[in-house]
Amino acid sequence: MRYKIAGLVVVAAVLALVIGRVATRADEFTEEDLKRWESEFMSVVKDGRELWVSAELGTNGVACAQCHPNAANTHPETYPKFQQQLGRVVAFREMINWCLMNPLEGEPLELDEYRMIAMEAYATYERRGVPLAPGKH
C-alpha cells in the first residue's frame, strides 16, 4: 500500500511536470523561441534571395536582381494596390508572377508555393522598416 501511494505520488509528480510543461500559457515564449522563429524566417529569406539572383525561374537566363538589386523598386509595402496597367487591385505575389512571365519569359508560380513565399519574404525583408502604404502608386 505504501509502495502504491509512493508510486502514485511519483506518477503525479511526473504528470505535473509533463502537463505543467505542455500547459504553458499560449502567450508565453522565451528568448530561445524568438531566436528560433527568427532563424526559421531568415532561412526562408535566404532561399528567397537565392531565387532572386537565380536564372532558374525563367527560360532566358534573366534574374529578378538584374532589374531589382536588393529588391529595390518593387514596393511590397504598397500592395494590394490598383495596378493601373492591369485595371484591378492585385497582390504583390501577382506582380512577382508578372515578372516571371514577362522579363524572365517563364511560367508563373502557384501563389502559395514555397518559392513564391520565399521571394515575397526576401523582397519584404529588404523593405523592412518602411511604413505600410497599401494602394500607394
Add this chain to the structure above:
Amino acid sequence: MSNQTRREFLRTAGAIAAASCLPMTAVEMAFADKSKNFTFAYISDAHIQHIKGAEFVRNWDRGLIRAVAEANLLEPKPDFVVFGGDLAQLGKKSELDHGAEMLSKLNYKTYCVMGEHDYYLDLGEYWSKLFGDHYYSWDHKGVHFVVLNSILTYDEWTHERWPTAEQRMLEMAGLDNPNGSPFMVGEKQRKWLEKDLKKVSKDTPVVVFSHSPIQKIYAGWNFWTQDAEEVQALLKPFDDVTVVYGHVHQIQYNQIGNISFNAVMATAWPWPYPESYVHADVKWPNMTVPMNRADPFFERDATGWQMVDLDRGRVGLRYNLYDNTDRTVAYNRDTGRPEDMDFQDEADRVPPQTHY
C-alpha cells in the same frame, strides 16, 4: 556676364526644346562659334545576354538595335558615337560578337569604353581584339577626349580569389552582390592619364568617358570608383572638364568643383536610384531630377540613348527615352552646373519623378 550667359542658356534651352519635337534631329547651338560646336551620340549598357545556341535575350537585343537604327537617322550627322561599356552580360565571345555585329551597323566612327560585364571573364582580352585599347585619348575640334577603363579592382580579387574565370565574372556581374569589389582606375592608368594631360593646355576642354562614375555615390551597387578623388585631382587644373559615365542605367548629374558629371541611360534595362534602397548608405550631393519611374509593362520604358552637344567645351545631353518624354540636361554657365532644362525647378517636377 551672368545676364548674358543666362540668356544664352535660355536660348539654348529653347533651341533644344524645339528640337525635341523632332526626335532624330541633332541640335545646333544658337549662340556660339559654330566651328567649335559639334554633336556626338552616346549609346551604353546593352548587356547582350546569350541564352544558348543562337538564342539571345530578345529584350536586350531590341534596345541596342533600336539605338543603332535611330543614331543612323540623325540629321545633321553626329561626328562620332561612343559606346559606354557593358556590351555583354557575362563577357562571353558570343555576346561580344553579337553586340559588335549590331554596333557595326553604325554609320559613324565608334569609340568603345570597357564595362565590368565585358571584362571579368577574360580580363578584356577578346574585347581588345574587337575594339582595341582599354584606355586612350584623342583630340577633336579643340576638345581633348579621354577613355578610361575605370572598372578595374584589387589584384587579389581579380587574380587570386576565384577558382574559375566564369565565377569571377558572375561575382562581379551581380550589381548587389556583396562578394563584388570596388571599381578603380588604378595607379598605372592614373600615371598614363597624368602624362597624357601634360600636353594639353589648361583652357582646352577635357571630356572623359568612363564606365563607372569617377565619383562616389553608393558602394553597395558599385556606383563608385575607389580612386575617384585621385583621378579628379588630375582633372582639376583644367577650366572645363566633363565626365560622362554609364553603369548606373539612369539619368544622373552632379558638379564637383570644375568637373561636371553626366550619366547615360542603358539600352537594356533601368536601375532604381540608390536612395530607393532604404538600407543604402548614400551621401552624394544629389542635384539630379530623376528620370520617371519605369513602367515595366512598356518593355523599353526607362531605357534609351543620348545625343551629346559639345557647346564651347561643355556638354548638353539629350536623352532619347523610349516610351517616355525626352529629357535634356545641359551645363548652365550661369549656375556652373548641369541642369535639367524643363524640370530643374522643384515646382516644375511631375509625380513619376518621385522614387521611393
